[in-house]
Amino acid sequence: MDNYNKVKLCFSENNCTLITIFEEFEELRKAVLKQSYHFVRVRFIGICSHESSVVFTNFNLRKTGMICKLCTKKNSIELRKHVNNTNEIESDGITIIEEYLAPLYEIIRTKEGCLADLAIRKKSEDKWIPVQVKSTIKNSHKMYSFGLNHNDYRNMLIICVCISEKKLWIIPCNQLSISCKLNISITSKYNKYLVAPNTVFDMIDRFRSEIICLYLDKILQPITRLQQREQVYVRKREVYLPFLQYEYPSIQNTCVDVIVNGKKVQEKVLGYTESKKALQCGLISSNGTKNGKRCQRCYRLGENEYYWLHSSIDNRFWIIPEQILYDKGYLSKKDETMPKRTLWFKSENNKNKMWLDAYQYTYDTINKEELLKVFE
Known part of the structure; x- marks a missing residue:
């Protein structure tokens, strides 16, 4: 009875109530390692007022289970609202x-x-x-x-x-x-x-x-070749266009890569597909995991103001307003999730994508006034 009372007192001191009665406790004790009361799994009412169960030694040492699993999950969701990722x-x-x-x-x-x-x-x-x-x-x-x-x-x-x-x-x-x-x-x-x-x-x-x-x-060199390539184009932009103001978010791996003259920008380096003789860009963002696998989605309207796309085969680049990409079906609404979309560029003339011409620039001939006007 002394051991049972120790267990009961421990729960009481932590504002919890032991449900397991003495007779049940003794039966459970006979089946555990060395018949020690420390390893008995008991039922109790936690501080959330819901029933839970725990091996006593885990409760005693770590306070495991003071809040039931359902409330713990609910609290985690609330916490993620304040700390997104x-x-x-x-x-x-x-x-x-x-x-x-x-x-x-x-x-x-x-x-x-x-x-x-x-x-x-x-x-x-x-x-x-x-x-x-x-x-x-x-x-x-x-x-x-x-x-x-x-x-x-x-x-x-x-x-x-x-x-x-x-x-x-x-x-x-x-x-x-x-x-x-x-x-x-x-x-x-x-x-x-x-x-x-x-x-x-x-x-x-x-x-x-x-x-x-x-x-x-x-130390500042990225691990993978693709990330190293992205860094090359970031430096290229900074060197060729020093008249723009660049601010890099302190929180990484978000939808915003750089803030240009106060405007949120997502930056991409276009890949080249030899079989199609075309540049391509996946306008995708992380969408958590499912069954241990990463999920992806389209960027949403409102996540960025511009999408800055670099050609990997020449000196062209594109600065496309998010509203244009949304109107063309490459971005989703703020409150919806769409599968990833790929934007294709013909390597020379953007065939079938003539609307892209209005947003095309080249590092060979920089028009300072024109670019400053984009980010007004």
């Missing part, structure tokens, strides 16, 4: 890192497609440390969880951030023995990497021998 969570985490490091370090956010999320260096140094950022909103059941995505972060610094508590763990990747998910509990061995504002710089210095330092252009 992992990119926003990561951006918030980076902001906290900047607060910690700004007194002594220069910090640069890398572009989409780079292995590192940040490049940091002491203001007195030449080379930069590549940093991978992992963020979580808050702890769950006394556990902070960070996904590592199986990527190769060897010789890099990993900084884990809990946004709600503004906590930082600074970990050399070479000291991690896991590759997919890092869980840090209240009593975890990884808490030796937890830093405070007055210890963060000493912690980074301590790990100098285990992390690589590189010149900035190496």
Whole structure:
């Protein structure tokens, strides 16, 4: 009876009510490992006033199940309304890192497609440390969880951030023995990497021998060839059209790639299909996952104001207003989801797509006034 009373008291102290009666509890105990009361699955009323069940040791140590699964799911949906996706969570985490490091370090956010999320260096140094950022909103059941995505972060610094508590763990990747998910509990061995504002710089210095330092252009190079190609055309635009003002969103992997003179722009590099002798562009955006597979959809009206398309075979480019693409059937309404659409360009004369001519420009002959007028 003493063990049962301990269990009952534990639930009561956490504003929950044990439903499992003593006789049922004893029967269940006989079937578990070493007949220990710690491993008995019991029924109880959680703080959400709904019935739930949990193995007692998980409730005792992590407070698992205090809110039933249905309410947990509902709360997660509400939370996602405020924090739309992992990119926003990561951006918030980076902001906290900047607060910690700004007194002594220069910090640069890398572009989409780079292995590192940040490049940091002491203001007195030449080379930069590549940093991978992992963020979580808050702890769950006394556990902070960070996904590592199986990527190769060897010789890099990993900084884990809990946004709600503004906590930082600074970990050399070479000291991690896991590759997919890092869980840090209240009593975890990884808490030796937890830093405070007055210890963060000493912690980074301590790990100098285990992390690589590189010149900035190496860290800013995207991983894949396609992403590297996209970066080439971004630089081309910046060099040829310096009279336009470019602002890059702090949150990456959204529908907006660049803000040009205050206008939201999605930027694409057109692929070339030899069999059709044509350039093509997939006007598609991520639409979550289904059964573990990524889903795609058309861009929606209102997500951008212009679509800037670069030819990959010559110096032409197109700046097309979103309303035109919507009228031609390549964008969906704000509240609907359409399958992806591909816009084809004949490599020389845009045959059957004469409407594109009005939005075609070339880097060979830049008309500054004309382009400034586009983005008025």
